[in-house]
Amino acid sequence: MTSLTLADIRAAAERIRPYVHRTPVLTSTQLDSQLGARVFCKCENLQATGSFKARGAHNAVYSLSDADAARGVVTHSSGNHAGALARAAQRRGIPCTVIMPANASAVKKAAVAAYGAAIIECEPTLSAREAAASRVLATTHGTLVHPYDDCRVVAGQGTAALELLEDYPDLDMLLTPVGGGGLLAGSAVAAKAVSGKVRVVGVEPELADDTFRSYHGATRVVINSSTTIADGLRGSIGERNLELLRKYVDDIVTVSEAEILAATRFLWERMKIVVEPSGAVPLAALMSGKVRVSGLQVGLILSGGNVDLDALPWVRPASR
């Protein structure tokens, strides 16, 4: 995967085109005037399944040979990747099994089940998930599609940045959230290949700053748990993604919980889009001044919009 190229991402874009949206890019006069910049928001919250994860999942599923596909796909995820993989498998008409922790929310289970996937519950630990996945694979001989440590997935995730730079080739800077690093790695490979000037910056919650520490330090830091409200970014950076980040990403910065909340609320209230806290993290870096963009053209990837409307981010205790 560390040899991921623009050609892989272009091939992914071609492969997934019939199944995912070319998402709109929104702007806000108010935001631009506040920042003295021009900001272009790539709305992956409006993507099928509510997040960019649809891109990687469909690329992985439609990369399989018919014989491999017939044996189905498996993943262990309680988040957006699970729904995305289930939807891709349903589209291709192949079996999908999702290993979910027994304490995953009913809403998330329902979303996965609605796409026709089988759900296997396990203890909420990584080792329990991996063991359960192994058992399924031993029986079905299906294909594991990891949420971020998979070159087909990372190539798919890179297609959002590719579209954004096709629409706005003069971007000076591109910011994405970073959790496992699939979105940031794919975006950076795409952006650096098509633009001679764009700086690529990853943004991470302070409360889950494994990538920040890994990127700026000598060794990969793993975080076992985090309470950040940006629940999609609680996982640790993948080893191979970190290599890509070191090669193609210009900086990693962190933002506080309050900054994430303020950016999330701005997106709902002013831009009229439902974005989950994880997706608002790049905007938080701009609004807080952590990343200075005065005079620049800036692209943001708003990664997803899957939130529980009965438990809105800003009515939760800020310490969560």
Added chain:
Amino acid sequence: MTSLTLADIRAAAERIRPYVHRTPVLTSTQLDSQLGARVFCKCENLQATGSFKARGAHNAVYSLSDADAARGVVTHSSGNHAGALARAAQRRGIPCTVIMPANASAVKKAAVAAYGAAIIECEPTLSAREAAASRVLATTHGTLVHPYDDCRVVAGQGTAALELLEDYPDLDMLLTPVGGGGLLAGSAVAAKAVSGKVRVVGVEPELADDTFRSYHGATRVVINSSTTIADGLRGSIGERNLELLRKYVDDIVTVSEAEILAATRFLWERMKIVVEPSGAVPLAALMSGKVRVSGLQVGLILSGGNVDLDALPWVRPASR
């Protein structure tokens, strides 16, 4: 105004282009499969100022001669039109005065003030508003821009439907909300002029069914107050708009409060967009089966997204 033509709407489109967004059109695989139809949502919630009202307001303001413009514009509105007119006036650099009832929400006043308009408070009755507006006009000799009983405003509102039919010329049906009737009248004139087959349907809350009764009856019915959650649709149909509706609109239907709430929540939860209850009313007609669309291509105008995030529609008492 009853002679409003496609040429007026095309001229408005040209006039306002530098100041408003060409809003995106979103689709939902889930919605389409539920309805057995193809539904195209024109997202006026993503319009500048958060509603289609920006279109009519900018058309009115930029239609004025320099001499008239210099004397400023005035309106009496507590809703989206006030913010839209204030923004248009600010853009053109002319004075704007908004008459608002003293009990209007602080959020709405702040939005109008943020665009630099002067606010004059009055008693919350139509006669008090009109009297206050007359006093301002007597002093300034400015121009009254009525929220919907104004041909420049109605021509501007018709540009959203024009764009939608440019993008999707094969629509079988077009649905819009109806309050004062500016959006519906403008949309109907545009749609019937550019399409030989599109049916145009207005949708109204049961609790504010003055247009339904006026359209299906012999005389114009006026409602003095309504408690519908679709607060943008509480006003009564304008007399001249009613004439246009009788001429160009194929049907008016009504939906219940529960149906409006369900559609609003669907848009937030599944389509990841913040739409106010007034804007969800056309979708409510589809989801409730009040309007059958199986096998059809259907356009909806989601009219706005201005809601108070601290008082979400679905946590208010349903009887409101």
